[in-house]
Amino acid sequence: MLALEERILTDGKVLPGGILKVDGFLNHRIDPKLSYDMACELKRLYADAGVSKVLTIEASGIALACMTAYVFGCPLVFAKKSKTSNISSDVWSSQIESFTHGNTNTVVVSKEYLGPWDRVLIVDDFLATGAALLGLQDLVHQAGGIVVGAGIAIEKEFQGGGNELRASGMRVESLARISRMTDDSIEFVH
Amino acid sequence: MLALEERILTDGKVLPGGILKVDGFLNHRIDPKLSYDMACELKRLYADAGVSKVLTIEASGIALACMTAYVFGCPLVFAKKSKTSNISSDVWSSQIESFTHGNTNTVVVSKEYLGPWDRVLIVDDFLATGAALLGLQDLVHQAGGIVVGAGIAIEKEFQGGGNELRASGMRVESLARISRMTDDSIEFVH
Numbered sequence: 001m002l003a004l005e006e007r008i009l010t011d012g013k014v015l016p017g018g019i020l021k022v023d024g025f026l027n028h029r030i031d032p033k034l035s036y037d038m039a040c041e042l043k044r045l046y047a048d049a050g051v052s053k054v055l056t057i058e059a060s061g062i063a064l065a066c067m068t069a070y071v072f073g074c075p076l077v078f079a080k081k082s083k084t085s086n087i088s089s090d091v092w093s094s095q096i097e098s099f100t101h102g103n104t105n106t107v108v109v110s111k112e113y114l115g116p117w118d119r120v121l122i123v124d125d126f127l128a129t130g131a132a133l134l135g136l137q138d139l140v141h142q143a144g145g146i147v148v149g150a151g152i153a154i155e156k157e158f159q160g161g162g163n164e165l166r167a168s169g170m171r172v173e174s175l176a177r178i179s180r181m182t183d184d185s186i187e188f189v190h
Numbered sequence: 191m192l193a194l195e196e197r198i199l200t201d202g203k204v205l206p207g208g209i210l211k212v213d214g215f216l217n218h219r220i221d222p223k224l225s226y227d228m229a230c231e232l233k234r235l236y237a238d239a240g241v242s243k244v245l246t247i248e249a250s251g252i253a254l255a256c257m258t259a260y261v262f263g264c265p266l267v268f269a270k271k272s273k274t275s276n277i278s279s280d281v282w283s284s285q286i287e288s289f290t291h292g293n294t295n296t297v298v299v300s301k302e303y304l305g306p307w308d309r310v311l312i313v314d315d316f317l318a319t320g321a322a323l324l325g326l327q328d329l330v331h332q333a334g335g336i337v338v339g340a341g342i343a344i345e346k347e348f349q350g351g352g353n354e355l356r357a358s359g360m361r362v363e364s365l366a367r368i369s370r371m372t373d374d375s376i377e378f379v380h
Contacts, residue, residue, distance in 0.1 A: 029267045029303040032260035058249035063256040063266065070222035076253065077219045083291070101273070113219040 001041050001175040004153065005188050007034065014181045018128075018159070026153060027060035027125050032067070038175055039067035042123070042151040045173045046072075049148040051121045053077060055114070055136055057096070057107055064153055065123040072121070077114060079107040079139060092142045096135035109139050116144030127152040127174060130161025137170065149173060156181075157189055191231050191365040194343065195378055197224065204371045208318075208349070216343060217250035217315050222257070228365055229257035232313070232341040235363045236262075239338040241311045243267060245304070245326055247286070247297055254343055255313040262311070267304060269297040269329060282332045286325035299329050306334030317342040317364060320351025327360065339363060346371075347379055 013021040025031040051072050056065035057079045069076035079094075082105070087093045091108040098105060114120075122136045133150050140147050149171030155162045157177045165172050177189040203211040215221040241262050246255035247269045259266035272295075277283045281298040288295060304310075312326045323340050330337050339361030345352045347367045355362050367379040 023300065024303070028270065028300060029265050030256060030259070032256050032266055033263070035256065036260055059252060059268070059270075062249060062252040066220060066222050066225065066253040066256055067260070069220070070226055070257070073223070075219050076222055078249070080218065080249075110213065110218060113214070 001038065003034065003037060004176045007031075008154065008176055008178075009186060012186065014183055014186065018156070018181070020154065020156065020178070020181060020186075022154065026064075030063045032063070035064050035067045036071075038064055038153060039071040041175055042068050042121070042173065043071045046121055046149060046151065049121070050119045051148055052117070052119045053114070053121070053145075054123050055079065055109075055120050055140065056123045057081075057132055057136060060126075061124040064125055068121070068123050068151060075113075077109055079109050079136060082106040082108045092139045094135040094138040094142075097129070097131045107135055107139070109143075111143070114139060114143040114145060118143065118145035119148050120145055121148055122150045123152075124150070125153045127155040127162050127172070128159040130165050133161070133165055133170070133172075151175075154178065191228065193224065193227060194366045197221075198344065198366055198368075199376060202376065204373055204376065208346070208371070210344065210346065210368070210371060210376075212344065216254075220253045222253070225254050225257045226261075228254055228343060229261040231365055232258050232311070232363065233261045236311055236339060236341065239311070240309045241338055242307070242309045243304070243311070243335075244313050245269065245299070245310050245330065246313045247271075247322055247326060250316075251314040254315055258311070258313050258341060265303075267299055269299045269326060272296040272298050282329045284325040284328040284332075287319075287321045297325055297329070299333075301333070304329060304333040304335060308333065308335035309338050310335050311338055312340045313342075314340070315343045317345040317352050317362070318349040320355050323351070323355055323360070323362075341365075344368065 011024045054069040093108045152174040155174030180187040201214045244259040283298045342364040345364035370377040
């Protein structure tokens with residue numbers, strides 16, 4: 001998506017350790033018009049997929065996911081990071097390793113809000129190693145639902161997670177796919 | 191706002207300890223159309239306030255705040271809960287006590303994204319003791335900006351925070367104001 005790539009080139013900063021800082025428009029300060037335009041592009045890509053629910057994980061995925069659910073006319077559910085190790089029996093739970101923060105989170109979704117009746121589009125701001133998508137897919141599968149695919153703002157393709165998920169059979173659509181980043185250049189896959 | 195009050199009566203559950211569970215449409219599963227309608231009502235209330243930025247706190251305020259920023263045509267900034275006690279010099283930081291979770295969080299906003307040029311509408315899903323609003327107001331004041339007011343989905347008026355803030359001079363608009371909750375009834379202020 002050209003508008004997103006241009007915004008990454010204008011406002012993104014490459015930090016040491018393979019981190020792309022886009023907190024000026026995507027995950028700290030958010031440009032809601034760009035989020036809306038990204039949501040419309042996801043709607044175009046998944047128009048015929050029968051999406052009944054959008055699923056994301058708190059916190060930085062929520063803005064894009066909420067816009068996406070709005071455009072699809074379906075509910076959004078966000079998986080919560082659990083603060084306790086005691087997981088109650090009324091939630092689906094999974095483990096997600098965070099590339100950015102270097103820790104592991106237990107994420108939960110109430111069983112009331114994710115079930116076998118669901119055709120789920122997973123939405124997130126970033127795709128790197130794929131750990132978050134795997135964890136969210138695991139929640140949907142525990143619930144007996146179907147993952148129709150993933151809609152991602154920025155994929156760091158060079159970290160491999162997206163292509164592994166595609167090889168495993170998941171449909172993954174990323175609105176900007178970065179093949180290579182250096183201190184002074186960002187290259188996209190088209 | 192009638193549609194919100196009706197939804198609270200239909201889907202809300204009163205739990206022991208003064209907790210109102212509305213995670214079926216507001217803060218776990220989200221109804222994005224209702225979020226959009228609430229955002230439009232906040233736009234109507236604050237139409238002439240010159241809002242240049244919407245500010246909220248992760249995670250459950252983000253969906254409504256993103257819709258609100260979209261309707262106002264301005265950026266959204268969400269304050270992040272800091273995981274470390276080492277606060278860097280490039281952020282504004284404040285302390286917020288959580289009524290629901292019984293703990294205190296340090297919240298931060300990058301100095302780049304909040305400054306003296308800002309006229310800020312603070313948006314959140316709940317207002318109870320007012321601790322979150324006070325913390326967010328503190329961030330705006332540190333930055334030298336102006337708080338034009340707060341836009342809240344549900345105010346638990348009986349907890350007093352909203353009226354204390356109003357008495358202190360803050361404009362607080364809540365789309366549903368609950369005066370009294372029991373196991374089997376919820377009463378609103380009009």
